[in-house]
Amino acid sequence: KQNHSIEEIAKQLMAARSVILFPHIQMDGDALGSCAALCKALRCAGKEAVILTEDEVPEYLSFLDQGYCTMDSEAIHQPDVCMCVDCGEVVRFPKREKKFFQGKITICLDHHTTSTPFADYNFIDGSIAATAELVYKVIKAMGIPIDKEIGEAIFTGISTDTGNFQYSNATKESHLITADLYDAGIDHAKVAVQLYQNTRLEKIRITNRILDTLELFGGGKAAIAYVSQEMLRQVGAELSETEGVVETVRNVKGVEIGAFVKEQDGGRIKVSMRAKTTGNVAEIAAKFGGGGHVKAAGCTLYTNLQEACESVKEAIEESLKIKD
Ligand code: 5GP
Ligand code: MN
Ligand code: MN
Known part of the structure; x- marks a missing residue:
């Protein structure tokens, strides 16, 4: 067509x-x-x-x-x-x-x-x-x-x-x-x-909890953070209130690709990725059956939070190596 x-x-x-x-x-x-x-x-x-x-x-x-x-x-x-x-x-x-x-x-x-x-x-x-x-x-x-x-x-x-x-x-x-x-x-x-400028306090609180999980990898060129259903429950926040967190992960100095891994209600894992300048996250998302834009993409994984983080890290490291 x-x-x-x-x-x-x-x-x-x-x-x-x-x-x-x-x-x-x-x-x-x-x-x-x-x-x-x-x-x-x-x-x-x-x-x-x-x-x-x-x-x-x-x-x-x-x-x-x-x-x-x-x-x-x-x-x-x-x-x-x-x-x-x-x-x-x-x-x-x-x-x-x-x-x-x-x-x-x-x-x-x-x-x-x-x-x-x-x-x-x-x-x-x-x-x-x-x-x-x-x-x-x-x-x-x-x-x-x-x-x-x-x-x-x-x-x-x-x-x-x-x-x-x-x-x-x-x-x-x-x-x-x-x-x-x-x-x-x-x-x-x-x-x-x-x-x-209309942010619920619960959103600020969940953002804090998520940023506590932030981890650099790939020689400091990549960063990842995650949120679990348990974290959301503890703070009283909705998953939709984590919008914007992946940008903060990407904003870290020296980081080219930022990823944010979200445990959805019902167990599926949603991944959001952002690139800063040269990275291509659409390509990485496509490997997992997702898509989007070169600098903003996402995908869904049918596994648990920890394994999803591992797979995503691996795919990002692979992608950064090719770019080097
Ligand atoms: P976000 O990370 O904000 O959910 O999505 C970033 C971009 O990637 C958006 O343009 C969105 O439409 C796209 N995207 C996110 N998740 C998926 C997915 O699972 N499949 C596809 N094809 N695109 C996605
Ligand atoms: Mn959209
Ligand atoms: Mn759009």
């Missing part, structure tokens, strides 16, 4: 009467921000639209959900369009896969290098910093004005996926789109407080 144009995707959305949007599991600011912007735009155009999720909206992103999110797959019975956003593989929405293919038309809008076109209409561009930038273009192509709320949702996606404009994925285009959002009336400082 091939990529289509932004215009073609906009046309398909405008022709639809009902649309279900699918963010990836464990949604982040880009997945939910992109979906919220599209959902509001579609509703402004008089369409029935919802965001179908398979987990709760994390608290730090709850401001984006202005009555859009549902976990009821029958919220729209026979949707004209089902559209996955910020994900390009069915494993990224496992519990909703069946519903997705009930769409008369399926669309995929994504920016992961490891995604391959699988929907009826696809726009996947691994060179774009955030799916929210693609959403901006789709909404423009639909001819729907970008209001404050849509603008703040798009801003959330761009800000969170670029590390607030720090990472190498941020481009002139990211800034130009953001500049245009100011004309839509966004309050970037208010959104920044929501995203970055």
Whole structure:
């Protein structure tokens, strides 16, 4: 299957009467921000639209959900369009896969290098910093004005996926789109407080516990930390509140690759990895059946916490050796 144009995707959305949007599991600011912007735009155009999720909206992103999110797959019975956003593989929405293919038309809008076109209409561009930038273009192509709320949702996606404009994925285009959002009336400082300065004390506490596990390896070029269900219970934190920890692990001076290993409810192990400059964590994640971007990737392991840490360390050391 091939990529289509932004215009073609906009046309398909405008022709639809009902649309279900699918963010990836464990949604982040880009997945939910992109979906919220599209959902509001579609509703402004008089369409029935919802965001179908398979987990709760994390608290730090709850401001984006202005009555859009549902976990009821029958919220729209026979949707004209089902559209996955910020994900390009069915494993990224496992519990909703069946519903997705009930769409008369399926669309995929994504920016992961490891995604391959699988929907009826696809726009996947691994060179774009955030799916929210693609959403901006789709909404423009639909001819729907970008209001404050849509603008703040798009801003959330761009800000969170670029590390607030720090990472190498941020481009002139990211800034130009953001500049245009100011004309839509966004309050970037208010959104920044929501995203970055609204931290539950339990999140700070679990971060402390996790950073106590931080260990350097690979001659100081790599670092790893972990969290267990027991640690979360002791502190009263949610696993979703460990968002951001892997960046801290990567931030250690001299570290090129940072990994964060998470014991999920039910025993599966989720791994998040980040590279600083030359590392390629998408490659490492792919070895375990995962994927993502060159500098931010993840995978799931079906083993215990300790063995997962060992396997991940081994794979990272291997990857660093090849780069040397
Ligand atoms: P995070 O570490 O924040 O969960 O994810 C980092 C990046 O890797 C995100 O772009 C995310 O979509 C991608 N990613 C994380 N886990 C997986 C996975 O299991 N499979 C794939 N294909 N991508 C993943
Ligand atoms: Mn994402
Ligand atoms: Mn993204």
